[in-house]
Amino acid sequence: xxxxxxxxxxxxxxxxxxxxxxxxxxxxxxxxxxxxxxxxxxxxxxxxxxxxxxxxxxxxxxxxxxxxxxxxxxxxxxxxxxxxxxxxxxxxxxxxxxxxxxxxxxxxxxxxxxxxxxxxxxxxxxxxxxxxxxxxxxxxxxxxxxxxxxxxxxxxxxxxxxxxxxxxxxxxxxxxxxxxxxxxxxxxxxxxxxxxxxxxxxxxxxxxxxxxxxxxxxxxxxxxxxxxxxxxxxxxxxxxxxxxxxxxxxxxxxxxxxxxxxxxxxxxxxxxxxxxxxxxxxxxxxxxxxxxxxxxxxxxxxxxxxxxxxxxxxxxxxxxx
Numbered sequence: 001x002x003x004x005x006x007x008x009x010x011x012x013x014x015x016x017x018x019x020x021x022x023x024x025x026x027x028x029x030x031x032x033x034x035x036x037x038x039x040x041x042x043x044x045x046x047x048x049x050x051x052x053x054x055x056x057x058x059x060x061x062x063x064x065x066x067x068x069x070x071x072x073x074x075x076x077x078x079x080x081x082x083x084x085x086x087x088x089x090x091x092x093x094x095x096x097x098x099x100x101x102x103x104x105x106x107x108x109x110x111x112x113x114x115x116x117x118x119x120x121x122x123x124x125x126x127x128x129x130x131x132x133x134x135x136x137x138x139x140x141x142x143x144x145x146x147x148x149x150x151x152x153x154x155x156x157x158x159x160x161x162x163x164x165x166x167x168x169x170x171x172x173x174x175x176x177x178x179x180x181x182x183x184x185x186x187x188x189x190x191x192x193x194x195x196x197x198x199x200x201x202x203x204x205x206x207x208x209x210x211x212x213x214x215x216x217x218x219x220x221x222x223x224x225x226x227x228x229x230x231x232x233x234x235x236x237x238x239x240x241x242x243x244x245x246x247x248x249x250x251x252x253x254x255x256x257x258x259x260x261x262x263x264x265x266x267x268x269x270x271x272x273x274x275x276x277x278x279x280x281x282x283x284x285x286x287x288x289x290x291x292x293x294x295x296x297x298x299x300x301x302x303x304x305x306x307x308x309x310x311x312x313x314x315x316x317x318x319x320x321x
Contacts, residue, residue: 046086049082049085049086050083050086050097052082053079053082053083053086053100054079054100056075056078056079056082057075057076057079057100057104059075060072060073060074060075060076060078060079060104060107063075064107072107073108073109076104076105076107076108077104077105077108077110079100079104080101080104080105080108080110080113080117083097083098083100083101083104083117084098084101084113084117087101087120094124095121095122095124095125095128095131096121097121098117098118098120098121098124099117099118099121099128099130099131099134101113101117102114102115102116102117102118102121102134102135102138103134105117105138106134106137106138106141110272111138111141111142111271111272111273112245112246112247112248112249112271112272112273113245113247113272114138114141114273115135115138115139115141115142115245115273115275116245116247116304116306118131118134118135118138119135119243119245119275119306120306120307121134121135122135123306123307138273139273141273142271142272142273142274170228170229170231170232171228171229171232173228174224174225174226174227174228174229174232175225175229176225177221177222177224177225177228178221178222178225178229180218180221181217181218181219181220181221181222181223181224181225182218182222183218184214184215184217184218184221185215185218185219185222187214187218188211188214188215188218191211192211242277242278242279242305243275243276243277243278243305243306243307244275244276244277244278244286244288244303244304244305244306245273245274245275245276245303245304245306246270246271246272246273246274246275246276246298246302246303247272247302247303247304248272248299248301248302249271249272250269250270250271250272251269251270251271251272251298251299251302252264252269252270253265253266253269253270253296253297253298254285254296254297254298255296255297256297257282257283257284257285257287257297258285262297265294265295265296265297266294266296270296270298274290275290275291276288276289276290276291276298276303277289278303278305279295281300284299284300284301285297285298285299285300286298286299286300286303288303
């Protein structure tokens, strides 16, 4: 019985394909590590700013205990602004930083930014019970709100998982797996074609065992490539979330994008902290959907997205580190 041996050029090609995949995987890991590890100077600056925000918050607590509500409110707002600046401008994107900001805003009597901060903390760490309780407390401060929907909590968990992925690295890994899988499949098909040409009577079950193993590995690479690209796509879509929170107090929702041409959409204005989904933007107005499914138009300045841009614009959606 004639045995088929893998030609030397196919062995070399297969080795190069797997070498390419290993290099891509190492490159993806180096990208993720480089993105996640700040420089020593930035770490020290972040720590000093965090300690300063904590001192301001403690001073506000002392003012509240001394019966100085105005000074306490200003102190809580200053502390919240410092915590938010740490996350926005200094890259200290962490659930603890946003939770501290939410607590400070809630203490200052600002339910809109309290809900917004806790929503950001919940996206980063959706299983943290303390953050969830803080979010429930902040939502309770909202004067006018739509009924809660459990699907929003599920979406926060799914989005939090997707945002943890190093999207760029996963895309590269998926591409490398595709290439490796299809090259291996091409090698198997070529080898089987040569075997069939040399001995057409040879049964399929008696073919070289390496072809069956290589075929399995090739299909596994293709399937893993599909999984990686799907996960990367989910991370990309999650980073483009359009969920927002009304941060202005008593916003009059309109039936269209004009204060003069369109009547109010509801009998009561929307209070700060109402959570919405942004559907459309037009001439300084946003068409939003409330959590109970109703739609209306609000001024763009009254709404801030849950996932802010890293440049501080608040418009959309860099992935948390």
